[in-house]
Amino acid sequence: MKISYNWLSQYIHLDESTEEVSELLTSIGLEVEGVDHFESIKGGLKGLVVGEVLEKWQHPNADRLNCTKVSVGGAEPLSIVCGAPNVEVGHKVIVAVVGTILYAENGDSFEIKKSKIRGEVSEGMVCAEDEIGLGASDDGIMVLPKETAVGTSAAELFKVETDTVFEIGLTPNRADAASHYGVARDLKAVLAQRKNKSIALCRPSMNDFKPDNTNLTIPVAVENTEACPRYVGVTISNIEVAPSPDWLQNRLKAVGVRPINNVVDITNYINHAFGQPLHAFDASKIEGGKVVVKTMPSDTKFTTLDNVERSLNDNDLMICNATKGMCIAGVFGGADSGVTNETTAVFLEAAYFNSVWVRKTAKRHAIHSDASFRFERGIDPNITAYAAKLAAQMIKDIAGGEISSNVSDTNDTFFPGFEVNYRLDKANAFIGHPIPEADTQTILEGLDIEIVEKNGSDWKLSIPAFKVDVTREADVVEEVLRVYGYDAIPFTTQIKSSIGDIKPPAATLARTATKELLVGNGFLECMSNSMVDVEYGSLSKEWEEQAIVAVNNPLSSEMGIMRPAMVFSVLQSSSYNLNRQQNNLKLFEFGNVYRKTDSKFKEEERLGIAVSGMQISESWRIGDTPADFNFLHGTLEQISQRLGVNTSKLSADQTSNDWFSFGMDWKLGDKVIMSGGQVSTGLKKAFDIKQKEVYYLEIRWADLVKLRQETINVGELPKYPAVRRDLALLIDQAVEYAQLEKLAFQTERKLLETVSLFDVYEGKGLPSGKKSYALAFKLRDQNKTLTDKEVDKTMSRLLERFKREVGAELRG
Template sequence: MKISLNWLKDYININQSPEEIGKLLTDTGLEVEGLENFEQVPGGLKGLVIGEVLTCEKHPNADKLSVTTVDIGTDAPSPIVCGAPNVAKGQKVVVATVGATLYPAGHEPFQIKKAKIRGEVSEGMICAEDEIGLGTSHEGIMVLDTDLPNGTPAAEYFNLKDDVIIEIGLTPNRADAASHIGVARDLKAVLKQDVQWPDVDNFEVNSTDHPIEVVVENLEACPRFSGVTITDVSVGESPDWLKQRLSAIGLTPINNVVDATNYVLHELGQPLHAYDASAVTGNKVIVKTLPKGTKFVTLDEKERTLTDHDLMICNGNEEGMCIGGVFGGIGSGVNESTKTIFLESAYFSPDYIRKTAQHHQLKTDASFRYERGTDPHITIYALKRAALLIQSLTGGKISSGIVDIYPEKIVSSEVKVKFKNIDRLIGKQIDKEQIFEILNLLDIEVSHETEEGFTASVPPYRVDVQREADVIEEILRIYGFNNVELPEHVQSDFLAEFPTRDKDKIQKTATELLVSNGYYEILTNSLTKPGYAELAEDLDAKHSVEILNKLSEDLGVLRQSMLYSGLEVALHNINRRQVNLRFFEFGKIYHQKEGDYQEHTRLAIFITGDIEGENWINKSRKVRFHNLSHMVNLILSRLLNKTFANEVIHEYPFDYGLHTLLNEKILVRMGKIKPAITKKMGLKQEIFYADIDWDLLLKKTNNNIVFEEVPKFPEVRRDLSLVIDRSVSFEDIKKIALNNEQRLLRSMNVFDVYEGENIGSDKKAYAISFILQDKEKTLTDKVIDKTMTKLMTSFESNLGALIRK
């Protein structure tokens, strides 16, 4: 939220610097995220002054130039060469002095320097309006009608004031501070300065010739509706002061009527809406919901399909004119031909507005405030303020009495507060008088005071203060968190368990390992499309955790798998010609079953494209499953200091792959994603994916590094060629080898694979190397031969392998 410091000063007397104001607001809970200087004109006309042309003669060496002397308020006149055809003696002009930087419209800025032009000295520049960013005309220099003394800063003549924009990170609970008056109220409590509200006492009904009847059919959605008619309006451009105020906080001026309603919105926090009265058929406004499926075209010219929960402002024919509290309709908007307007100021139910805004994906300044909660007591005041402003800007007349439909008054909340709880929660005893003073400054009335406590009467605009703890928080934020001293000794009334495992360090270790191998970390949204549960056979829509307050239908549930959000990232990159991808993500998955909600942390790894780019030595090579499995094994061996047996799988979502088990639980699932899935996601290349149960891994690791002495004795390599069935995997061979020889067998590796007619169509040949080593002595040929014979026998008996000797 943006707040203009100049605008803020209209309501409260503050002399502090912007930095001091920022600190005060942050201390009260309105966190200031930044301060930005705002200039109405680029450069702020710094270095530009009012001057008077004393002499003007033709340039001796150029027909289209003039040599002038200009009084700019210094000891001696400045000689200036000017090319404007309209320059003349006696004119008051704008002069850019030496050193000033000009920001001409549509051109690069440049600095004024002392120069010689065709042999004549020039110490400055007499400016046209486009040269200083005040307009687009370049027909001649600006000639001013002013009695200001020479040397007066041009910014003073043009009434330009630099501003500071305060960027506040407004939390959802502080709807009361979503305006300049709202921010001023917090400063009032801290600085003990009164807030000066705009005067509306001169509001006067000129006639009652144009009454408009208002009927509110849905009082739950619209507890209060106020309105007034203004005739003889002249819709046009807003004055400079109004456009500057709106531009400073990032709004685009539209016309004097709409700008006035936006001005009051950001001034008071009360949204308003102006209707072209010609669209109010039957001189009647009906506030109701329309049948589900009704079509309505909003101001952005988009046709929207209404739900039976959308509150509509309708005319006498029950035709929609506006989605109440959210967005106006194209048929009732104010335009240049509008002569009569109906001005609305209402209080809408936050629940209704929130659901409508989210359903239609319409986030407006009005819905931002209504869905958080506005002040039901301010509608008439805001209506008068806006009507007077429109009257002064458009020349209109107030031509009806104020309509105010408010059958059931919204009263202040009564909260009982105990002094002992104030002392306990704040951690310090504060004088009762100071407590009452703070609450009074916050417009919270105190009554029924006793020795034990009191009753706080909280105004309706403070929607976030409903409990005793909320009132105490209000006292503390104004008293100041920094004014609560820390005790000399910090103690706890319980013993905490300090586990040896540091989850963050373990995750950092895995991250560094992945990054050092060329992987990039990604971060995706836990919210995902409900349709993925229907696409995937391993997901069940019944177990999806559905979001009640959906941002959109595409983000309607929490993900059950890390796969699909990762595939979206892959598709996004591949569509932008980044086809060789390696990335990973730490994230959570969510499930629910019969009201039992669960979340689990996973590490997802993706790899696709080429594993190695082409160069003059090597050709490019496509990613294969073993590139993924190698990375997974690196992580497991680093964090768990052991290797694992794997099981071959052919289950959804994998075309083929492996399971890694830890204590009979699945630790890792990895493999190639089924082409049917990648095709539906719009991907045309193979994707390899690993899903690691990070919670299970953390339970079994303490991130300690195991050191082992380098063996003193040499290792020995022996190779075997095995002809086996196609169905036998290397993992099967590895398991049998480790079961038969764990002490001497250090590692195994397949270094060649053959498939062909020479060995039969249902067979394949593996060339495997075996590394043997004894840590205590040198291996003899007898021991080596005995070990290899035992391995060959086990391969023949268990796998039916044919050993090529």
Template sequence: MKISLNWLKGLIDIEDKTPQEIDELLTSSGLEVEGLDEVEEIKGGLKGLVIGEVLECEQHANADKLRVTKVDIGTEEPVQIVCGAPNVAKGQKVIVATIGTELYPSPTESFKIKKGKIRGEVSMGMICAEDEIGLGQSHDGIMVLDTDAANGTPAAQYFKLENDYILEIGLTPNRVDGSSHYGAARDLKVLLDREIKQVTKEDLLATFKVDNTSAPVNINVESTEACPRYSGLTISNIKVGESPKWIKQRLTAIGLAPINNVVDITNYVLHELGQPLHAFDLAKVTGNEINVRFAKEGTEFVTLDEEKRTLKGNDLMIANASENMCIAGVFGGLDSGVSNETTSIFLESAYFHPDFVRKTSQQHSIKTDSSFRFERGCDPNMCITALKYAATLIKEYAGGEISSEIVDLYPTPIENFVIDVKFKNVDRLIGQSIPQDKVISILEGLEISILERTEDAIKVSVPPYRVDVQREADIIEEILRIYGFNNVDLSESLSADFLANFPKKDKNILQTKVTEMLAGSGCHEIMTNSLTSSKYSEGVADIDSDKDVKILNILSADLDVMRQSMLFSGLEVINHNIRRQQKNIKVFEFGKTYHTKENGYKENEHLAVFVSGTSSEESWVRKAVASDFHTISSLVERILDRLNIQGVSQEYISNDTISYGLTYTARKQVIATVGMVSPKTAKLAGVKQEVFYADIDWSTLVKMYNADYKFKEIPKFPEVRRDLSIVLDSKATFASIKEIAQKTERKLLKKINVFDVYEGKHLSTGLKSYSVSFILQDENKTLNDKSIDKCMSSLIKAFENQLKAVIRK
């Protein structure tokens, strides 16, 4: 929203304040100024142009069409100027561009006046035509002025140019009270303790007068909910034409193009008072009726932009006796607006309910200055004031007479907001004790009336144009924004713990992260039914069928319980795909399991992952690779790594459901079970090929998520690899080797990996061999053989003592 500083000066005395000071005052009060730009009425502002008097005018000796003049421009000596205009003559008052002046004949071109010689004669300036300085289009000759102004008078002063400053205000949706120059002046009034100078009801009552009642109009309002207040009057015998210069200056400054005197005045009043108005050509008001009614669904209507729009049944319209003329509060119609042929008008000033205007504006994608204000909540008490003001201006600048009484339909006046405010709450929320008289002064300055006052509290009445002030906290905010945030002292024991980083664990964001990772690994997400068959819990010893949540009104014998495990719904998907020749499967599902408990039911969130068939298909480069335990375990470990789960340990598992696998534990809680589904269990769901399954406790994983990732500089010193072939009991796992190694060598051991496992005829029964690589690195220096050998000796001794291992040489 744009505010003109010159316009604002007409409402409140701020001549002693710079534009920058007004910027700071408005911003501090909540009307944040996002830009401050100087606007010139004429490009260059006529700087360097003065009034001069031609004292001498002689024929140029070397050019028939040139004259050599002496011009008094208010300096000690007249200046000589060579002029080619045919109408230049002795005794004329003219406009002179002095040396160094930048002229702008158009906004996009300019030239500078320099001292020079023209056909041998010195020229110390230029006598100007109106098109050369941007004051018109004529180039028939120089401008000759009829004035007694002193020589040397600046041209900008003579022509009363009005340069301006425009404040671009980023108006927040709650501050519709600030959507006008009057609104900005109201804040400055209380900030500077000054009075608003004009446009008060008393001023208008003194000048407004109904001339006759020769053109009355009947007004009917269908819905007082959609239109709580509708007022208007007629003005007859007007002459539509150009607006006065001062109105055009005001509108142009804030980026509006002048149209004609009637439309410009309605726009002027809108931007001065914040009350939208609309002028209808009275000749188009057939039947002398104004009907405020809802549109018929599907009706077509052509708006001012010549766009044909299909109306909705909840669009509020302004209509005459037979047809629509305007979308209420949003946009006028093409045929009913003011044109050069208009001689009489009906002038509307109304209050439309924000909800109806907002809905219509959004449905038709129309945003206008009127809808901007109506949909946020205008001042219902401004309707008559704005109507009288606009009517008075139209009479003054378009002629005519007010030819009807004001019709004002306002059956249920909108009440002020009455709020109780305790002084202790004012001090508590602001954080500083403010004198009660100061509080009262601020509120009264903001036009918030004090209804009652006691020692501890006040009861206030807030005018309805302050739609954002309806609670005690809102009143306190009003006090604070005027009192000044910068005037609140900082406590000596100011706490800044609110600045600490406590990242919120958003389950949905984490789920998205894991979903993207699994999808990037070639997995497809599935969604299955939470209802399943009781045969699964009855057929597997690991699931207690007594904890089934049974369905009372079952639709199918196969869907008689809520699932206790994610396993079988996933197996059913795999079976469905295998039957359709899709044997290579990698899928996952986020879902819930359901169980009975002593006093009711419980549900748990899980992530289930399934792989079956081949993990990579055959190609000319390589043969197909079958999915195995490591395919599924690597996915699980990537998930744990993705969520930065620390301190994970593994333990071998084998039961009725899982033939072999691992449980992953962190903080003494099992967070995942991974392994091959036993053939017996898989067969319950009709699956005959190997299936590898991971059941992850998603709720626990989310709780353990650690957003505090640690970063450090990449070491400058090289790492060293050493390999060991370790023979040990066939029941021993690589996890046990890894755990012992990490406990034995905490400083130098960075990575440990198994790259081969062997069981066969070269080893005794009950033994197997792990080929393990160890990556060693010192972050502060290059490792030497002595340090490496010492480290490896410690590891070998630990394996021999704790695992009874034999190190193959």
């Protein structure tokens, strides 16, 4: 939000520099994120002065150029070559001296340098209005009145206004500061507290406001008082719509608002001045001569000011005439009811709309306007009539005409705020430092918080309605503390804490150990939002549509649902990095996923791991080794070993998950604990991933942690040697290594220690549909040395089991 220093100065007398004001605003929670300098004419007309043409003669080498001598108040006149046809001796003109930077109306800029033009010296430039940003005419140089003093700066002559503009990062809870008057109120409080300055806010009085006549009275009916607790209207007739005066245009330009015409500019001015959005309707376009505030049936078509036809929801509040809608209340005007150059009478609206209704409507239609920005956060319901009167008076003064109706107000009662009991002793204990009672009172009064009653250290406070976020004692403590100054609270040299012998949960310990393992192996941790794009919900058949958890009031469709799986967040991070030439990726993320089952919501922690590109960055010592499914599976084995997970309890089957082109599911019974594989082409396309392959693994974290062995078995080193035997098996393409491993341990439970796959061959020399696996088996007897006969017997049993179960053949 932009706040103008000059505009602030209309409501509060400031002796402080812009730097001091910036520091004060930041210290009270209105963080100044940037400071800009505004000039009503770009460049501020620096280097431009009034000159007088003393001599003029034809350029000897150019028919369309003249040589001139121009006095600008210096010791010697300047020699300037000029191409304007209207330059004459005696003319008072605007001269850009050497070194001046000119900014044209179209935004172009250039520096005036001493030069030779067709052989003649030129020490400046006689300017036209379009060359210095004063207009669009390029018919010739500007000719000033004869009485204009030579040497006068153009900035002084044309009254260039300069301003300092603060860019404030307004937090959603500070609706009371969403205007210049609101910021001035905060400055009043902090200057009273920290600098002992008693300053009164000033604003135009509307006590003597009265209509000129009642010739154009437009009645108002509010059918939905929940959505619109207060609606104020007044008409102004016989106006002339025209450009606004310079001072008004400069105020708006300084805060980034484009001037349109005097009526619309005044409504924008009041919005930024006092935080009360207004809307002006062309009175001649209000069919039936009345205004009705109501909702309309769903799917009613309505064209807004940007010429977009929108389908209304039956919870969108509308400002209507007798036959149709004219405006989406508090959000956006209609295409057919606004003020144009032909407008001669306006109906001026000032309303207090329910913030929830406006917020939902604005989100539904993806419209974010200055009006909705303020209505969504909550405005002051007691300033509505004042703002309407002030705007009506300004329109009368600037656009002419007369106020042609009484002010129509559907609810002119005072809107009370909240009553809060404030205990000084509790507040001081909460802050950790005693704030003097006198300082507390000064701060509260500076913030327009009324002290209704004092009973010792217990105070009864009346909070004004414009402080929509101050409803509790803790909120008042925050208000007092921010004005008193966080920096004024001293640091203590004592540290008070209690040490509890609390063992972290197993899942926390396991998560920490896993993070350390992955980071040590070169993985990077991601952290992303749990809310993801609505479209992600339809990217997989792993869940039903009704299982998706939708966000009731999403900030946008890109944050419309709670993620049903970690794959979306991890692939989003992968896409961002891969499309920025980070081709070798190893990413992981811990996070929660969300599902809805039988009208109940389920939240579950998961771990997602993605790899792509090469395992290790290019090096002369190490060859290129791709990060593939085997690498991903190896990472899973490392995690299992680090956590002491007994993976023998899990069965491994080919996945049916449509995230993957191929992959594995690891199950405990019928429940899938982990799924991993090569990400499908469709899913990569949805995330705009152009890298050849991405491999992904998702783990149900709580289920994996349950498989941890609580005790660690420690034994002495084996006394007897192990024996290794290898088998080269010819098997069907569909057979997986996990099946062979499982069969091996089922066949030999006593002697078999490990099974490993050390070679895979597919291709020439093998029958169609076959592949070759080379397996290594490590056998050991803890009580004696194995004999060849015992080893051969065991290997025969294994081979027989492989033949019987999966049709394996011993490869010669």
